[in-house]
Amino acid sequence: MTPTPRTPGRPQVAVEDFEELARRAPEAIRLELIGGEVRVKPMPDGNHDEIIMWLLMQCMQQRPDLALYPERGLKVEAYRKGRARTDGALAPRKHFAGQGEWADPDGVLMTVEITSHDFDTERRDRIEKPDGYAAAGIPVFLLVDRDRWEVTVHTEPAKGKYCHVATHSFGARVEIPAPVGIVLETEELKEFAD
Template sequence: MPGGRQPHGNHREPEIDTDEFETIARITERETEGVRLEFIDGRMTMKALPDGNHNRIVIWLLLLSMPRSPGLFLHQNQGLMVESDRCGRARPDGVLAPLEAFVGTSKWAPSDQVITVVEVTSRDSETNRRDRIEKPRAFAQSGIPIYLLIDRDNTEVVVYSNSNGEVYQQVCQYAFGLQVRVPVPLDLTIDTAPLQDWVD
């Protein structure tokens, strides 16, 4: 069924289908400033509004990635079609992809040109389930090479990589302040010392 979700893998019966979600998201985001909705594992969730430190971390990553990743750009709040059936809808805090990757696409774009997705944890009740459980699976199923989680609650950076089409087979955790190794296709090392100032 176009736009719908076919049962597969670990997915449970969805609350609504993808077309219904997109309609709800379009109306809600148009009428309510700052609201961001996502649809992962058949469940609609609302992302918390980012606070100042959250935004500062995203800007830090943007400035860090530009000189080290020629031809790529960290797009903010770009909607992606995710999961193995592409019926999921995610809006990561950052999407590292070619500068022109999303030109001409809709609000929810294919993820085939995405190199890395970035999430910075927010202080809301959905953080654990959404950012640490559902999204790693959804991004791995989408074939996105790297998922970078800036986990402010646990003061660590988690690098997910080497997807087998279902899950990321390599998960490396680094405490804030350490040098973080991000594997190919990025292949760079990040000094995370600044993150220690933006935990709260």
């Protein structure tokens, strides 16, 4: 699909049309609507999956009252006109019960993205998604950056941006502040960087 040029501030497609397109997309294609543009999200590789499992186990051990939901679709950006498929969404257990494919982000404590080795990682994972999650008021965004061997914790969302950003090298002890309140020992991430 070749992106259609768009006027700044106007989405490429209506949200309803995007949701229908995403529903009909083949299983091997995962679509998102970020910054008003349709994006194809790469399929995860084995190391990506191992990082999600590592983080899921950390969350379960330290916060059994919460669950990390992989591949959760969220309504993000101002007025919920974006649709992002997170690598992980941390929320109270049973939080998404009864919600559809694209859930309201209210009550989500943290979103997680793990970089993929593709051409769009810089824009998608390091710029657009943090802004979308901040605009949705999600308290914490965690980026596991396999290209840079870093874990970046974004907190304090205000006016569509995270006010506090802390970056740590793989191997560091990373504190995820309230409302998440966990500590990640990231040495093991070195095994899954490539």
